[in-house]
Amino acid sequence: MVNLSPPVLKTISSRYSCRTYTNEELKDEDYDYLQQCIAAITTLFGSTMRIKLIHNNRVELPQKIGTYGFIKNQQGFIAATTADTKEGLVDFGYALEQLVLAATQRSIGTCWLGGTFTRGPFNQIMGLSPHEILPAVISLGYPADKKRMFERSVRYIAGSDTRKKATELFFEHTWNNPYKGSEPFTTLLELVRLAPSASNKQPWRILFNNNAFHFYLERTPGYYDRNKALLGFYDLQMIDMGIALCHFHYGAIDYKIDGKFAVTHHPEIDNREYIISYILV
Ligand SMILES: Cc1cc2nc3c(=O)[nH]c(=O)nc-3n(C[C@H](O)[C@H](O)[C@H](O)COP(=O)(O)O)c2cc1C
Incomplete structure (x- = not known):
């Protein structure tokens, strides 16, 4: 499991779905830290997962990644594959939330996206095989001070x-x-x-x-x-x-x-x- 500094209550209380980021790229030390965290991830059911940090300026993107306007200025994504089974999906959430909380501790904003993202580019980057699915991704970046009107509406509707x-x-x-x-x-x-x-x-x-x-x-x-x-x-x-x-x-x-x-x-x-x-x- 990714090591978090206690108290986790503080980290979990400060996390929120961040949909507006600043223009600042992820710093090298934050990018490297998230890479280390990926290596430390554990699962509950032993599912085979492939997890990739896709950073705007470090990964060649085949096409523009879209979020239908839900996310602004994201500097990267965490994408992952798993099996389309109950265990595969539970492990997917359990594993990637470790990264969300690790990111929160570094003041990196995150938002889970299971719907409002274009699947094609991610499937391509991950080289999705027929027995794998890519059910969601997580956007990353440094939170902007102010939420956009659109972001406030999304929060209100949900x-x-x-x-x-x-x-x-x-x-x-x-x-x-x-x-x-x-x-x-x-x-x-x-x-x-x-x-x-x-x-x-x-x-x-x-x-x-x-x-x-x-x-x-x-x-x-x-x-x-x-x-x-x-x-x-x-x-x-x-x-x-x-x-x-x-x-x-x-x-x-x-x-x-x-x-x-x-x-x-x-x-x-x-x-x-x-x-x-x-x-x-
Ligand atoms: C599995 C999952 C999928 C989600 N998919 C989306 C999405 O497609 N678009 C989006 O804007 N938010 C998405 N969210 C964020 C939720 O709307 C958000 O977690 C919820 O409204 C609670 O708000 P909070 O995370 O700020 O506490 C998703 C969250 C989860 C856990």
């Missing part, structure tokens, strides 16, 4: 500044019993709540039971099917799960909570899909 309450996301023993646990666990769950998610849908649900936190995905009805059929998007909510798991894991490391991730036998409940558990030891 409701980016409003998060679901902890009582709607985290439960103990049964799904109708909100989690009331104690510190540091409530802070760990807060790290999940602050995670970025596609269209800010926050599909993560966690049940604490038998000394373990069980992670579930509650899909937004129609979101994946509609976006896949109309726009060719991949399963972004599965990526959201990986991002949330990354935040939780960094919290567990920071607060020295002994435990391990494991897939245990769990039935799918109603519209919730079981992903993985963090078992306390």
